Amino acid sequence: QVQLVESGGGLVKPGGSLRLSCAASGFTFSDFHMTWIRQAPGKGLEWVSLISNSGLNIDYADSVRGRFTISRDNAKNFLYLQMNSLRVDDTAMYYCARGRPTGHWGQGTLVTVSS
Amino acid sequence: DIQMTQSPSSLSASVGDRVTITCRASQGISSDLAWYQQKPGTVPKLLIYAASTLQSGVPSRFSGSGSGTDFTLTISSLQPEDVATYYCLKYNSAPWTFGQGTKVDIK
Numbered sequence: 001q002v003q004l005v006e007s008g009g010g011l012v013k014p015g016g017s018l019r020l021s022c023a024a025s026g027f028t029f030s031d032f033h034m035t036w037i038r039q040a041p042g043k044g045l046e047w048v049s050l051i052s053n054s055g056l057n058i059d060y061a062d063s064v065r066g067r068f069t070i071s072r073d074n075a076k077n078f079l080y081l082q083m084n085s086l087r088v089d090d091t092a093m094y095y096c097a098r099g100r101p102t103g104h105w106g107q108g109t110l111v112t113v114s115s
Numbered sequence: 116d117i118q119m120t121q122s123p124s125s126l127s128a129s130v131g132d133r134v135t136i137t138c139r140a141s142q143g144i145s146s147d148l149a150w151y152q153q154k155p156g157t158v159p160k161l162l163i164y165a166a167s168t169l170q171s172g173v174p175s176r177f178s179g180s181g182s183g184t185d186f187t188l189t190i191s192s193l194q195p196e197d198v199a200t201y202y203c204l205k206y207n208s209a210p211w212t213f214g215q216g217t218k219v220d221i222k
Contacts, residue, residue: 047211059209101149105158
């Protein structure tokens with residue numbers, strides 16, 4: 001069955017960096033667009049970034065453009081999100097999700113940005 | 116960027132009631148609109164995509180309609196297990212945008 005497992009979250013100071021990973025299994029990873037979506041504690045859902053199945057087309061929310069970089073490794077079935085210059089308002093659960101729209105989601109990894 | 120306005124922000128209804136949630140796009144998005152259900156402490160679940168196509172396994176009491184700028188999620192007969200927050204998502208082009216969410220509970 002489809003599985004998406006995020007990792008790499010944690011506590012980081014403002015201005016710091018983290019790299020999130022999402023391990024995909026149970027489907028042909030290279031066939032699907034992949035997305036990162038986040039949810040701040042007690043808040044709604046926010047789309048963060050999208051990468052096409054080939055990796056050639058990438059988009060970002062304005063709130064993260066220039067600070068976050070999405071990438072994928074279709075040989076290893078991994079999706080990544082490199083997050084730099086982290087801010088307190090980046091604190092959220094980060095989900096990786098498959099497809100357009102996103103029909104399968106991982107369980108999320110929590111990123112906390114705090115001094 | 117296209118904005119999505121979802122209403123109401125919350126509602127309370129009785130078991131068996133018909134419930135309607137709306138999403139309005141600031142510009143036309145064709146039928147590239149999805150609806151998600153998120154129960155407390157869980158991952159969002161896709162209910163409807165392409166505005167009106169029911170995701171496999173979703174109960175038939177859920178339905179979606181609309182195209183262009185105005186969209187509706189309807190629960191034909193509210194059940195206790197439908198207590199959740201519902202979000203619309205426009206995905207026609209980047210940036211994708213979620214609605215603000217509608218919290219549904221039982222009166």
